[in-house]
Amino acid sequence: MSLNKATIAELHELTSRYPDARSALLPMLHLIQSVEGHVTNEGIELCAEILGITAAEVSGVATFYTMYKRRPMGEHHVGVCTNTLCAVMGGDAIFERLKGHLDVGNDETTEDGKVTLEHIECNAACDFAPVMTVNWEFFDNQTPESAIELVDKLRAGEKVQATRGATITSWREAERVLAGFEDGLVDEGPAAAGPSLAGLNIANERGWAAPSIKGAKAKKDEVADDKVEAVEQADTARAESETVDEEGKE
Secondary structure: OOOHHHHEEEHHHHHOOOOHHHHHHHHHHHHHHHOOOOOOOOHHHHHHHHHOOOHHHHHHHHHHOOOOEEEOOOOEEEEEEOOOOHHHHHHHHHHHHHHHHOOOOOOOOOOOEEEEEEEEEOOOHHHOOEEEEEEOOOOOOOOOHHHHHEEEEEEEEOEOOOOOOOOOOOHHHHHHHHHOOOOOOOOHHHHHHOHHHHHHHHHHHHOOOOHHHHHHHHHHHHHHHHHHHHHHHHHHHHHHHHHHHHHHHH
């Protein structure tokens, strides 16, 4: 068994964090990846044994979610968003340039093992399109030129700072964080910027604020009362109308 005792102990620790141990499966798979570089057959068997479920059930989860990899990954995972808006803004061009520059196809790893390239679906960062990620950290407003510069720095081992997020470490280290083990970088770098804050900035300039909880509840009760009254009025009107119809028939 290649998984050491420390990793096995951490897998058991993850199960203790949930009322139902099976709920720990997703972080357990991330932990396996942080150690093995991908979800291995051994990792699947071990998760199944710890959780008391079948290997087929674990494998079904590992093959359903695209963040779980069944082949060894490079030191860094570079994702290029090619969903609609990012594609229109240049995502497709970035992806094509990177494939040529790195001499790899989609979901392939460079010969030096430094970069695995993948086109990915929406990153929910359309206001910064086109967007890339490195080990799931954001790189906003990219161009083919900036993308090539970024991957060259990664391959050279240079320090790289995410646009909104922490200094880039490695894919395995990022997977350990996703498993639920902090790396101390949670507060490093901005979490929001530019277009994402536009609405908040306008609200601050104009003195807008959300209603208080008490005020919101009062408004909700008022609306509820209005609905009840409207229903009662509709019932009364219908009853009166039916009475007139019956009298007319007589």
